[in-house]
Amino acid sequence: MHTEVLNISKDECSVCQVESCLTFNPFVEHLRERVSTEKTLKSEFYRYVLERFEQDICIDLNMRPADAERHREMLELIYSILTPPIANEKEFYWALSTPVPDKVFLSTEAFFDFHSSQRSNLYAINESRNEMFADRQKRFIYSLILERLYGFSSAIRNELLFSYVDPETGLSRYFNIQTDPRFVEIELKGQLPELNFDAIEPYLHSNTSLDLIEQALPLHLFKFKGFTVISLTDITLQHAMENIRTELVNHTANEEEQYEHVIHSLKTISENQGIEFALMPFLSINNEPIFDNDQCSQSALLKAAKEFHLAEETFDAVVDDYSTNPRPIFFNSLTDEKIAKFPFLQVLKKAGIKSYGIFPVYYNKKNVGIMEVFSYNEIVFYEKLLSKLQATIPMIAQLLQNSIDRFEARINSVIKNKFTSLQPSVQWKFNEVAWKYIRQKDKKKKNPEIETVTFSHVYPLFGAIDIRNSTVERNSALQEDLKSLLTLLADTLRALSKHIRLSLTGKLISKCEEWLDRISGYITTNDELLLDTFLDNEVNPFLEHFRKNYPAEKETIDKYFEALNEETGAAYAHRRNLETSMQLINTSINQYLEAAQTEVQESYPCYFEKFRTDGVEYDIYIGQSIAPQRAFDVLYLKNIRLWQVRSMAEIARMTNGLADQLSRPLQTTHLIFIHSNAIDISFRNDERRFDVEGAYNIRYEVIKKRIDKVLIAGTFERLTQPGKIAMVYFNPGEAAEYDEYIRYLQLEGYLLDDLEYLELEELQGVSGLKALRVGVNFETELPAN
Structure with missing residues (x-):
């Protein structure tokens, strides 16, 4: 053991920021308590050490770290009490320090050698967390004051991660440096100030100024007495x-x-x-x-x-x-x-x-x-x-x-982008362009370019069927699964604690309860990762040990591990139900639209493209340039517009009818964007898809992408609602045309008699949007198509 004084700070002249004195009194009080409660043979050793301290004058002294050598025998008794009997001081990183960690006055050989060789790096560790040594020391002081005198546990942990390159192996090693303040007493000088915890709490976390808490709790009101225990744990693995x-x-x-x-x-x-x-x-x-x-x-x-x-x-x-x-x-x-x-x-x-x-x-x-x-x-x-x-x-x-x-x-992706099969309605155009390109190559034309496939003056139709609050539903399913898992885990640990007496079991139960509180709100990706780490590193090895070595507890523990099976376990039940439900809805919508394309194409050839989101979106383009051999008339456009409203009603009825088959209740919303003016589209060779052409036409794409979450003007109500079809438009003439379709479909029993004319909020760069909204009739039996 070494009694040389070691400065924890790189600064030799660092000064403790609160009055403190090095004393053994808190340790002696701890011994007295252990002697009265210990039932094993350890009590005899505790009693022996207690008697030695009570007979030694050091118990009444306020020591200086430099006096450690005079009290070596008493310090080594403290080491014997606080460390495992089989600990080898050449391998065990352990030390005693002043009440506020500043100077080490007793250390094992391993700790002394470690400090001597790595001391210059200790300061760098603190800086890596954007904290100077003095600031970290102050946080330690306030953390202990709030915990001991106010019963307020802060988020600051008395530990520090430290890494260095091992000179023997040339590889990084990692240590966790922990400070144990059990043997520190805080003496209050004067009256304890009142605190507003809501105002103080944000200042207890790292990288936050301590100015506010320093004003509320001046350090001259407190005195720290006793000593701290510092230990290093190799956490390289x-x-x-x-x-x-x-x-x-x-x-x-x-x-x-x-x-x-x-x-x-x-x-x-x-x-x-x-x-x-x-x-x-x-x-x-x-x-x-x-x-x-x-x-x-x-x-x-x-x-x-x-x-x-x-x-x-x-x-x-x-x-x-x-x-x-x-x-x-x-x-x-x-x-x-x-x-x-x-x-x-x-x-x-x-x-x-x-x-x-x-x-x-x-x-x-x-x-x-x-x-x-x-x-x-x-x-x-x-x-x-x-x-x-x-x-x-x-x-x-x-x-x-x-x-x-x-x-x-x-x-x-390459197959999809380079070799996606083209719809028959536009295949002819690609054949023409490909033939022109081949002819240029055959004629040895220098640097032949492939012509852009363009369709001019086509009418766009856009529709979107979305699963309502899909993100919220995902988080809710995850939250319910985690609550189920943590509740089962806590019950398992409580059952084990009745037969296996380990303090660690209580600690794990407490952590489970903390996690249950933590996941009651919105769960972030980081929360998931931290919880997985807790389960993988602490819980599962703990339970595996008792499953292997305590046959009587195997059945109880097996139930927990069975819950972790992603395909059948209770810990994934809600997420499985959600994915199954979403898949059923989207599959049904896709099958409907695939079948509906036949009807749409029979009336007049058009380009029909679907996109998978949390629901399904689609674009339809129709016009003379897509089918030049067949005369186009606006009546075909009106026909497909009527089909679009009717199909939205049928899809809404279909998804509503799936409710009994859904493992998790979900609803869909239904949106149509009405755009009366014809636009130009071209095939983008780099993306292998059609896109709008020209600045005016691009505005159509911009609006289409922004209206899915648009609000009704002057309210916080979303336009899209379950059980209703929303139709966004600009011109009164568009509304009048769709009003006719709606009234016809109301007579046919598709829609309810609750048509609304709505003004919409301004979007970025877009104003003057309006909407029709009408409810879908889920009760009336429709004629077969």
Whole structure:
């Protein structure tokens, strides 16, 4: 043990910001309490230490850190009381400090060496959180005052994450530095001020000025007495795991960088700079593996095979054999005997690799790729290494599966963008343009350009069927599932606490209750991630231990783990119900529109395009330029407009009729944008879709995209409402035309007699919008079409 005084701050002259004195009295009071309550043999040791302190004059002294050596024996008794008996001080990071952590006066050998070698970095840690040492010290002081004297627990934790590069391995290590203030008493000098907690609370969090709280609670009113306990915990493994988890969540990251970060974390876990990793997802086209891609380029075997020209048939044989029988293969050393048996090892040896291993990675029981582990300068003992990496395998599997999904999405995107089949109504135009392009090439015209496919003077029709409050419904389903899971977890822990006496059980129950309160409002992505971390790192390992070692509790714990099954578990029930319900609604709408296209096209050829959102949107374009061989008349436009209103009513009735089949109640809204003027559209070669042409026509697109959430003027009411059809327009003539369609459909029993004429709020750059809104008749039986 060391009694040299160590300054926690880099500043040698740092001064505590509140009056304090170093004393053993709070510790002695703690001992007295333990002697009276302890029922085991420990009580004898506590009694012995208590007697020693009561006989020693140090109990009545206010010490200085520099006096620590005089009281070494008493300090070592404190160490013996507060630390595990088997703790090795050469490996145990532990120290005693002043009441407000400023100076360490007793430390284990491990802590002393750590501080001596890393002291210059301690200041940098605080700066990394935008806090100077003095500011952090002040936050510690106020946090303790509010907790002890006001019963107000702040969000500030007495811990700090610290990282440094281990000089032996050259890899980052992470420590959690925790300060335990149990043996600190606060003496009040004068009257305790009253506090408005609502005003104070925001100032308790990091990166917030403490000016307000300093005015309300001047520090000269308080005196801190006792000492604090500082301990360091190596959390390198947990931190590296969290880094991998963060990479999985960060979908916006460059994929190559993502792999580099994950591999760096794997090296950190291995604690060996000489061990290299490579991750390779199994990508395929038509069930044939492919290797010419960025993800595979990091593979040590593939690099060596290309560099040293491994025979293609040898490489293919290795791939085929491994695909048929995926299993761990590792070679602690690459000897001539092994190379004779496995020829592909020759190129690895030429590449300078001395040890090599391949390990299959499974996702949902399917082999999705491999993890290569190898070294250029030493023999690797893979069995020992794999035990360290075991916890990372599920996350590695997810990473590889994500790469496979992204690759397949890219392929599908190319197919969709480059080879989407064209509707017959416009195919003829593309045939003409393609033929002109071919003729230019055949005539050896320099730099032939493909003509833009354009249809001029066509009438647009836009419709949107949306699932009402889909975002709110998703959050609500998630919230209900999490409440169900946390309630089940709390019940499980309470059941265990009746038979297994552990304080940790109570702590986990308390955390469950905190999470239940936390998720009662809107749940953010960060909340989900933090809750997953709590369950994965704290709860699940805890329950797994008791499931394996306490057979009597297995049935109780199994019910909790069964709830975690995404396909059948109670913890996903509401989300499954929501997705099933949304899928049923959208599938029904799509099937209706697919069937309806036949009727629409029979009256007059038109271009009909659907888009999938939370519901379904569609564009229809009709006009002479789309069918030049057939005379166009405005009556065809009127016919399709009448069809659009009627189809919206039929879709509304259809989705309303699905209510009994929906696992979760959902409603749809129905919107039509009326635009009387003809526009021009052209096919955008870069996006492989039709778009409007010209500044005036673009205004149509702008309005179309902004009206889905428009409000009625002077109110907070959304125009679109379940059970109603909303028709947005500009000109009175448009309203008069649609008024006729509505009255006809009311007589036919499609619509209710509740037509509204509404003024709408101004949108950005758009004013003068109006709307018709009419209810759909869900009661009357309609004539068969």
